[in-house]
Ligand SMILES: NC(=O)C1=CN([C@@H]2O[C@H](COP(=O)(O)OP(=O)(O)OC[C@H]3O[C@@H](n4cnc5c(N)ncnc54)[C@H](OP(=O)(O)O)[C@@H]3O)[C@@H](O)[C@H]2O)[C@@H](O)CC1
C-alpha cells in the first residue's frame with residue numbers, strides 16, 4: 470500500500486527470522502550480534518560519554534541481545550553491571566552469555582541488585598517471546614523501574630511486559646522507556662494502545678533479514694515522499710477526471726458537519742463536490758466556499774435519481790445528517806454500489822437497522838460507535854489482557870471488516886483501518902490530542918470521500934485520509950478547530966511536493 474513501511478506481527482517476525490536462517494545466509498548468533506550491536510550503537514549515539522549501565526537480561530533471546538549490548542558498552546568504556554538468570558537459554562543466547570562472562574560477572578536478576586547509582590538501564594528482559602505477565606523477581610524489578618522514573622531506560626525490541634502484537638501491557642509495571650530499538654520491522658504493539666507511550670523514541674534497526682519477510686498485509690500509514698505521485702494531478706487533467714463527491718447534509722441548523730466534510734473533499738482534490746441538504750435547509754448553504762455546488766435531496770427517491778448520474782463517484786453520509794434521514798437514505802445509497810463513507814448518524818442508523826454493506830463502503834466509527842455496531846468485539850477488547858498475543862484494536866477492526874464486508878476505520882490516537890480481505894494499516898498520532906474536538910471526524914470523512922471520488926480503493930483512501938488529517942493537525946497545533954484542518958491541507962500537499 471503506497472510503499473508504506475511494513476508492520477510484522479511477532480509470528481511473522483519469527484517466520485522471517487527462520488526463513489533467513491534456513492537460507493543459510495545468516496545464523497542465529499549473527500542475528501543476535503547484529504541486534505545487540507545496533508542497540509549499543511544507538512546508545513553510544515545518544516549518550517556519547519561513557520557512563521554506568523545496568524543491563525537486565527531475561528531468559529530468552531531478548532536476554533541474549535542484552536549480553537551482546539553489555540559487551541559492546543564495556544568495550545566502549547562504560548561501567549557495565551549485568552543482571553541475569555541462572556538458566557541455560559537457547560544456544561545462541563547461551564553463547565552470548567559465555568562471551569560476556571569472559572569480561573565480567575552476572576549478578577542475580579533480583580530487585581535487591583537494582584541501584585539508582587547508574588546512568589542507564591538496558592531492558593533486555595522480554596521481547597517478542599512474552600507469553601504471559603511477568604511475575605516474581607522480574608515483576609518486582611519492573612515495579613522498581615516504575616518507582617525510578619527519572620532513570621533512563623532503553624528497551625531492546627520493546628519495553629518488557631508490553632505485548633508487541635497489541636500494545637497492551639501484560640504487566641501493570643511495563644517500563645516507560647526513553648528509547649526503544651526494534652529489529653527489522655515495526656510490530657503492531659509499537660503503534661497501538663499503550664505502546665507509543667511506553668516505547669518513547671522508537672528506532673527500527675535493519676539486521677539484514679528484510680529479503681525474507683513475509684509479504685505483509687499490514688502497513689504503517691505515515692507521511693511518505695511517494696505520496697506525491699498518488700495525490701498529484703497530471704497536466705492534462707480535467708475536473709471529471711478527479712471525480713464528483715456528494716456530501717449529504719442534515720436539516721435546518723445541522724449543516725455545519727457536512728460543510729466541514731465538503732470542504733475537506735474539495736481540498737483533497739475531488740474534481741467536483743456537491744453538498745445535499747433537504748430543500749428546507751438549502752438557503753443555509755448559500756455563501757462561501759463558492760467552489761461548492763448545492764443540490765437539495767429530500768428523500769430516498771431524490772437520492773436514487775441523483776445517483777443515476779454515473780459521474781458521481783463517492784458519497785458521504787452521516788455527519789450532521791440525523792439518524793432518521795440517514796436510515797431513509799441508506800437503502801438507495803447501498804443499492805447504488807457506489808463508493809461511500811458512512812459516519813456518525815449513518816453508523817447509528819446502521820446499528821439500529823443493520824443492512825448488507827458492500828466492498829466500496831468505508832465505515833468510520835469512533836470506539837463508542839464501534840461498540841454499538843460490534844458489541845462483542847468491543848467487549849472482548851475491554852477484557853484485561855493476561856496472555857500474549859493479546860487481542861488488539863487491529864484484530865477487532867479486521868474482524869469487523871470481514872464480518873460486515875466493508876472497510877472499517879476505527880478512530881483514535883491509534884487509528885486502524887482494515888478491508889474485508891485482511892489488508893490493514895495503522896496510523897498512530899499520539900502527538901495530536903487536540904484533534905479530539907467537535908467536527909474533526911467530519912473532516913476525516915470528507916477527506917475519505919474526496920479520495921474515494923478520485924478513485925482510491927476504500928482502505929487506501931481511509932489510510933491516506935487519516936495520515937493527511939493528522940499531518941494537517943500537527944501543522945496547526947494546539948488551538949486547532951475542525952474548520953482549520955481543510956485549510957491546512959494545501960500546505961501539507963505542498964510539503965509533499967504534490
Ligand atoms: N526475531 C528476530 O529476527 C530476532 C530476534 N532477536 C531477539 O529475540 C527476541 C525474541 O526472543 P525469544 O523468542 O527467545 O523471546 P524473549 O522475548 O526473549 O522471551 C521469551 C522467553 O521468556 C519466557 N517467557 C515468556 N513470558 C514470560 C514471563 N512472563 N515470565 C517468565 N518467562 C517468560 C519464554 O519461555 P516460555 O516460558 O514462554 O516457554 C522464553 O524463554 C526478540 O525480541 C529480539 O530481542 C534478536 O536476537 C535477533 C533477531
Ligand SMILES: Nc1ncnc2c1ncn2[C@@H]1O[C@H](COP(=O)(O)OP(=O)(O)O)[C@@H](O)[C@H]1O
Pocket residue numbers: 835880881882883884898899900901902903904905906907908909910911912913938
Ligand atoms: N487523543 C487523540 N489523539 C489523536 N487523534 C485523535 C484523538 N482523539 C480523536 N482523534 C481523532 O480526531 C477525530 C475525531 O473524530 P470524532 O470522534 O468522530 O469527532 P467528531 O464526531 O466530533 O467529528 C478522529 O479522526 C480521531 O482519530
Ligand SMILES: [K+]
Pocket residue numbers: 531592593594595596624625626627628629
Ligand atoms: K525488552
